[in-house]
Amino acid sequence: MNILVVGAGPAGLYFSYLARRLQPRWRIRVVEQNPPDATFGFGVVFSDKALEFLRGDDPQTYDAITPHMEAWTDLTVVHRGTPVVIDGIGFSAIGRLTFLRLMQQRAASVGIEPEFLKTLSSSGELKGYDLVVAADGANSIVRGVADFGTTITALTNKFAWFGTKKIFPTLTQTFVENEHGSFNAHHYRHSPEMSTFVFECDARTWQRVGFSGMAETATLQFCENVFADTLGGHRLVSNKSVWRNFPNVRNARWHAGNVVLIGDALRTAHFSIGSGTRLAMEDAIALTKSLVEHENEIPEALTAFEAARRPIVEKLLAAADASGSWYDRFPEQMKLAPRDFAWSYIQRSGRIDPARLRKISPKFVDG
Ligand SMILES: Cc1cc2nc3c(=O)[nH]c(=O)nc-3n(C[C@H](O)[C@H](O)[C@H](O)COP(=O)(O)OP(=O)(O)OC[C@H]3O[C@@H](n4cnc5c(N)ncnc54)[C@H](O)[C@@H]3O)c2cc1C
Secondary structure, X not given: OEEEEEOOOHHHHHXXXXXXXXXXXXXXXXXXXOOOOOOOOOEEEEEOOOOXXXXXXXXXXXXXXXXXXXXXXXXXXXXXXXXXXXXXXXXXXXXXXXXXXXXXXXXXXXXXXXXXXXXXXXXXXXXXXXXXXXXXXXXXXXXXXXXOOEEEEEOOOEEEEEEEOOOOOOEEEEEEEEOOEEEEEEEEEEEOOEEEEEEEEOHHHHHHHOHHHOOHHHHHHHHHHHOHHHHOOOOEEEOOOOOEOOEEEEEOOOEEOOEEEOHHHXXXXXXXXXXXXXXXXXXXXXXXXXXXXXXXXXHHHHHHHHHHXXXXXXXXXXXXXXXXXXXXXXXXXXXXXXHHHHHHHXXXXXXXXXHHHHHHOHHHHXX
């Protein structure tokens, strides 16, 4: 089989690694527009048991990545300066660049060397392959070659992805209200020396502040001032930290002809539930499995991939959508007292009912 993989993010790298490992005869070409050490953002978090889903089938990758992860067992919600700890809601995190390097090493260990600085720019370049794996992210170019029934809906909040040298003990959600409006920061350490700091606010606040016409230094300074207590004198660091609206990407069809979508090209999951990277890797696992089971029968393999994966993905997306829309409306919740606010926060995705919460977070519920 002759496979083209477009994109060497988590989805493309993990798919090509797994496919080569399971079927060394397959020819796999990976193209990536960026150099190997380019990345946006700082860290990524993984919810719950992080990479547990890899442990059984791919202990080598699990062992390669987990020593580089930061992990904690509680989550903190800060509202009106009052921290409320929600016990038992564990997360782990890793720098995105560290993660990509480790995935590149895993791919290299089975002979996969992506062609970096190679941008796929025309549909003609997709010809001559038995299978094309579109792992080219939320703004996928490959998606343009067929009718996948794509919809992209932007959430209304504005966010920018920063870093800071301040090291936070847990994943913390800090909410601040001032004369301009309401602000939120998602912040967590992703290495012993560095934390991720995602700054977010609603569209009206963003306009009132005048962020659209503000230079980068002034923007950083404004954000630092809003979260001065949280940062404790530390600076924010920028890395292509442009203002964005989160795009909810959905596709009615997951494959067309010999082209299949995986990762963010297939769908995005709001970052507040910390699942986009894991979903991308799980897509890679499911796709490889279907291809191995239906070798030389691409249409059957792609149908089986979608049938197996769609119900799981849709459940998670329902939670991600609910969480994303809670953030889009968070200023309405700011009138709540800190503990009620934390309760609203933790119920936002609809995944944790009060009975389950009592089991997971007994101290918080008792409080
Ligand atoms: C603010 C923010 C915070 C996030 N936080 C988290 C988090 O905490 N936890 C989490 O799990 N996820 C998080 N995510 C989501 C996560 O980043 C994605 O879900 C994940 O990276 C998807 O992997 P991917 O490989 O599908 O896509 P990408 O990581 O986007 O990779 C796609 C690759 O394709 C390449 N490419 C694109 N077009 C072309 C082309 N024409 N030719 C060649 N190459 C091309 C790109 O350069 C890129 O390397 C966050 C996202 C955002 C925006």
